[in-house]
Amino acid sequence: MSTRLDNRNTVQHDPWLALSLGFVLMVTLSAALAPWFSPYSAGGLEEKRILETPSYAHWMGTDGLGRDLLTRVLYGARVSMTVGVGTALIALVIGTIYGLVSGFRGGAIDQLMMRLVDIFYGLPDMLIFILLSLVFGRNIGGLLIALGMVSWVRFARIARGQVLQAKEFLFVEGARAMGASRRRLVLRHILPNITGPIIVTLTFSIPSAILAESTLSFIGIGINDPYSSWGTSWGTLAQDGWRAMRTYPHILFFPAAAIFLTILAFNFLGNHLRDWLDPKGR
Amino acid sequence: MAASMGVNTSRLWSQSAIMAPRAGSLSVGKGLSESHHVKKISRGKMISFLLRRLFHGALVLWVVASLTFILLRLAPGGPFERERKLPPEVIANLEAKYHLDEPPLAQYLRYLSGILRGDFGPSYKYLDRGVNEIIADTLPTSALLGLLALGFALALALPLGLLAAYFRDSWIDRLCVFISTLGISVPHFILGALLIWGVALQLGWLQAGRWDDWTSAVLPMATLGAAPAAYLAALLRSTLIETFGEDFIRTARAKGVKESAVVLRHALRHLLIPVLTVMGPLTAALLTGSFVVEYVFAIPGMGRFFITAVTDRDYPLIMGVTLVYTTLLVGANLFVDLLYGLVDPRIRTE
Numbered sequence: 001m002s003t004r005l006d007n008r009n010t011v012q013h014d015p016w017l018a019l020s021l022g023f024v025l026m027v028t029l030s031a032a033l034a035p036w037f038s039p040y041s042a043g044g045l046e047e048k049r050i051l052e053t054p055s056y057a058h059w060m061g062t063d064g065l066g067r068d069l070l071t072r073v074l075y076g077a078r079v080s081m082t083v084g085v086g087t088a089l090i091a092l093v094i095g096t097i098y099g100l101v102s103g104f105r106g107g108a109i110d111q112l113m114m115r116l117v118d119i120f121y122g123l124p125d126m127l128i129f130i131l132l133s134l135v136f137g138r139n140i141g142g143l144l145i146a147l148g149m150v151s152w153v154r155f156a157r158i159a160r161g162q163v164l165q166a167k168e169f170l171f172v173e174g175a176r177a178m179g180a181s182r183r184r185l186v187l188r189h190i191l192p193n194i195t196g197p198i199i200v201t202l203t204f205s206i207p208s209a210i211l212a213e214s215t216l217s218f219i220g221i222g223i224n225d226p227y228s229s230w231g232t233s234w235g236t237l238a239q240d241g242w243r244a245m246r247t248y249p250h251i252l253f254f255p256a257a258a259i260f261l262t263i264l265a266f267n268f269l270g271n272h273l274r275d276w277l278d279p280k281g282r
Numbered sequence: 283m284a285a286s287m288g289v290n291t292s293r294l295w296s297q298s299a300i301m302a303p304r305a306g307s308l309s310v311g312k313g314l315s316e317s318h319h320v321k322k323i324s325r326g327k328m329i330s331f332l333l334r335r336l337f338h339g340a341l342v343l344w345v346v347a348s349l350t351f352i353l354l355r356l357a358p359g360g361p362f363e364r365e366r367k368l369p370p371e372v373i374a375n376l377e378a379k380y381h382l383d384e385p386p387l388a389q390y391l392r393y394l395s396g397i398l399r400g401d402f403g404p405s406y407k408y409l410d411r412g413v414n415e416i417i418a419d420t421l422p423t424s425a426l427l428g429l430l431a432l433g434f435a436l437a438l439a440l441p442l443g444l445l446a447a448y449f450r451d452s453w454i455d456r457l458c459v460f461i462s463t464l465g466i467s468v469p470h471f472i473l474g475a476l477l478i479w480g481v482a483l484q485l486g487w488l489q490a491g492r493w494d495d496w497t498s499a500v501l502p503m504a505t506l507g508a509a510p511a512a513y514l515a516a517l518l519r520s521t522l523i524e525t526f527g528e529d530f531i532r533t534a535r536a537k538g539v540k541e542s543a544v545v546l547r548h549a550l551r552h553l554l555i556p557v558l559t560v561m562g563p564l565t566a567a568l569l570t571g572s573f574v575v576e577y578v579f580a581i582p583g584m585g586r587f588f589i590t591a592v593t594d595r596d597y598p599l600i601m602g603v604t605l606v607y608t609t610l611l612v613g614a615n616l617f618v619d620l621l622y623g624l625v626d627p628r629i630r631t632e
Contacts, residue, residue, distance in 0.1 A: 119342050122562065122611060126570040127604055130592055131350060134357040211469050218471045219577045221592050235471075242475055242578075249479055256472045264467040271463070 017272050020265035027262050030074045031081035034231065038071040051248050060254040063240060069251065073258050075231035079223065080210045080262060083143060087209035088202050090148030095155025096198060100186060102156065103163030114160065120153045129212055130221060138224035143216070147209050158201050162194035169193070196277035203273050207266035214238065214259045234259045328623065335619060339612040346608045347397060350601050351390055361406045361595040380406065393601070402602035407594045413602040416587055421606065423493065424576065424583035427502055428568045434507035435514055435564075436557075442511075443518025448545065450523055458515065465512025470571050474505040474578035493581045502579045506571045510564050517556055525552045554625050558618050565614040569607050 030037050039059075052062045060069035102113040120128075128150050136142030166172055172189050180189070216222030217235025234255045241252025360382075362373050377383045381392060396403055402413035411419075446458035481501060482490040492498040525531065526549060534544050573585035580586075584603055591599035 119345055122342065122566070122615060123346065124566040124570040124607060124611065126573060127607060130588075131353045131600075131604070134592065135353050137358070207467070215469055215471060215574055218469075219574060219589055221589060238471065238475075242471075245475065245479055246483060252475060252479075256475065260468055260472055263469070264464065267463055267467050 014272075016268055020268035023261055023265040024269060027077050027258075027265075028081060031077040034075045034078055038068075038074045040068040040071045051244070051251075053248075053250055061248075061250045063237075063251050069237075069254055072232060072237055073234070073254055076234040076237055076255065076258065077262075078231035079140065079233045080213065080259070082140060083147065083213040084206040084210040084266075086144045087147040087151055088205035090144060091151035091155055091205055092198065092202055094148065095152035095157075096159045098152065099156040099159025099161075100163055100190070103160035103167070104182070104186060104190070110160075113156075117153050117156050120150070121157070125150050126212065126215070129216065133216065133221070138222065140223060143213060143223060147212055151205055151209065154205065155198065155201055158197050159194060162197055163190055166190045166193045200270060200274045200277060203266060203270035207263040207270075210259070210266075211263055218242070332620070335616050339616060342612055343605065343608055347394065347601070347605055348390075350604050351393060354595075354597050354600060355386055355389075357595075359595060361597060363595070380404070397605065402605070403598040405591075405596055405599045407591070407596045407599065413598045416599060417584065417602055417606055420582060420584040420587055423581060424572050424585060427499070427506060427572060427575070427581065427583060428565075430499055430503040431507035431510065431568055431571075432564070434503050435510035438507070438511040439514030439518055440553075442515040443522060444545070444550075446515070446519040447522030447526060450526075455519075458519065462512040462515045462519075465508045466516075468508065470505055470509070470574040471578055473508055474501070474575060477501045477505060478578070491580045493579075502575050502581060505578070506568060506575045509571065510567055513560065513564070513567075514557070517560060518553055521553055521556045522549060525549050555622070558621055558625065561618045562611070562615040566611055569610065 049058070049062050050065065052058055054061045058068050058070065060073060063069055063072065098113065098117075102110045102117075129146050132146035132149055133143055136145045166189070172185065175185060175189050213222055214233060214235030217233040218239045220239065222235055223233045237255035238252055238259065241248070241250075241255060245252050362368055362376050368376075374383070381389060384392070393403070400414075402417070405411060405413050405416060408416060442458045442461065446455045446462075449455050478490040478501065481487050488497055488500055490498075490501060531544060531548055534548050535541075539548070569585075572583060573589055575581070576583040576586040577589055584606065587599065588603045590596075591603065
């Protein structure tokens with residue numbers, strides 16, 4: 001039984017894991033290397049080739065301004081990956097430190113800190129994203145801050161729970177009895193023990209940030225920069241396609257597929273990581 | 283423990299004790315007299331619990347009201363900024379009319395006292411309607427959509443989760459888990475757009491972009507309910523897998539109880555608590571999703587007004603809708619906590 005479970009989590013034995021890993025790598029590469037990868041330049045307009053369906057010259061067709069859709073989708077990976085990974089990292093740092101402090105201190109401070117987390121946790125994320133993005137501006141930086149400020153709560157909860165558990169471990173008690181400093185306790189004994197769940201949370205945070213960003217951009221209150229040469233959000237691309245869906249569905253399908261497959265691939269990876277790092281959870 | 287439950291199944295208290303998941307980790311199996319004792323204490327505690335929760339709910343509302351107020355004042359740009367600039371005198375008049383020329387603290391107090399009186403103020407955008415009126419008009423639509431989606435989610439998740447757990451590790455299980463992962467991953471706006479394109483435009487079965495009879499509710503309901511259905515299915519599956527491994531299921535099977543009765547009478551009732559537990563987050567997910575679904579399907583609900591209010595910087599409308607959403611959420615959580623006590627008597631004592 002156990003060997004079968006183990007096998008499931010290796011790339012050779014699970015085509016889905018291999019596929020999702022491959023897809024995530026592909027998206028990451030196109031985010032990093034879009035200018036070298038993409039067949040056309042970012043702002044390239046071709047007035048004669050407006051709204052073309054997919055062909056050999058334009059694999060995903062062209063949009064209403066004659067821009068190559070494949071190029072736009074490849075550049076869009078930059079926005080999605082930056083927002084996804086950036087938000088997850090911001091949330092990781094804030095949330096983990098918060099949770100570590102809260103769990104390690106315990107007592108009244110812990111109660112107060114966690115009450116704040118509870119309040120945040122109970123609110124619909126999207127509502128706060130929208131309000132925060134009004135303050136920090138509708139650009140990538142503003143969105144990163146807004147998303148990070150909401151997502152840290154998840155990390156704080158996990159980190160605190162893990163610290164409370166780890167505090168009970170005998171080796172931590174032993175280290176404390178031997179006079180280890182608080183700093184050493186946290187850094188050497190507790191932190192390594194809570195990395196597993198934190199990494200899993202990180203993996204799930206990336207797709208949910210990508211989801212939030214593309215949704216906000218789709219409904220027109222996300223990143224407000226439709227002609228950016230650095231990259232246009234997949235959500236904005238999908239919005240372009242949504243307007244023309246009746247006659248030119250391909251403009252919607254390709255960005256939509258990019259968003260959906262990226263989120264799906266990250267969720268698959270997250271599930272596998274969770275099973276792999278925490279066999280008890282099965 | 284299983285034995286004591288087997289003996290006492292005819293008594294109500296012990297039946298509901300069975301309903302808790304992981305019953306072994308908590309102290310169960312008290313005598314009947316003791317359980318009556320527990321109930322008497324719990325009434326007084328119940329009231330203090332309720333008061334504490336109400337206080338906490340009020341605190342959350344106050345925090346959200348203040349945060350929204352502060353955030354909106356901090357946001358660059360104002361409600362009367364247009365592409366074609368208004369003359370400064372007009373802006374000054376408008377600001378005077380809506381008390382935006384007062385110091386922030388005075389505005390804040392005016393706003394709070396308005397909320398306490400149940401008045402969210404005028405809308406900057408819709409001059410003929412106040413925020414209260416807009417909310418009264420649109421909330422029923424959003425609530426109906428949310429309830430339909432919740433029903434859809436439960437109706438879909440129950441068979442999926444049950445099949446997956448019962449045929450654990452078979453291809454049926456893998457198919458159900460796969461469907462559930464798909465459902466969790468697909469954004470509302472993509473599913474909605476695909477459904478409109480496929481079902482409404484290509485097949486022509488339903489019409490999209492209307493909100494009048496029940497056929498116009500089918501696609502929005504499915505779009506909004508898909509992700510909750512996927513979450514619930516995954517949750518039900520893992521709970522049921524655990525339940526099917528419990529001693530009392532083995533006991534029931536050993537007694538020769540029919541397999542259908544084992545599933546329907548013994549295993550299914552264990553789902554109540556986990557489902558209740560996620561009701562709070564689920565309500566939040568439905569509320570959040572409703573913005574997008576109402577936008578995509580052009581449904582005249584509160585979420586769509588919220589989005590246009592954000593674009594227009596219609597402060598009172600943004601704050602009003604935010605508070606209504608928060609109240610709904612707080613109310614749902616409180617309701618769930620009360621139901622817990624009803625479903626599981628041990629929780630009443632805590």
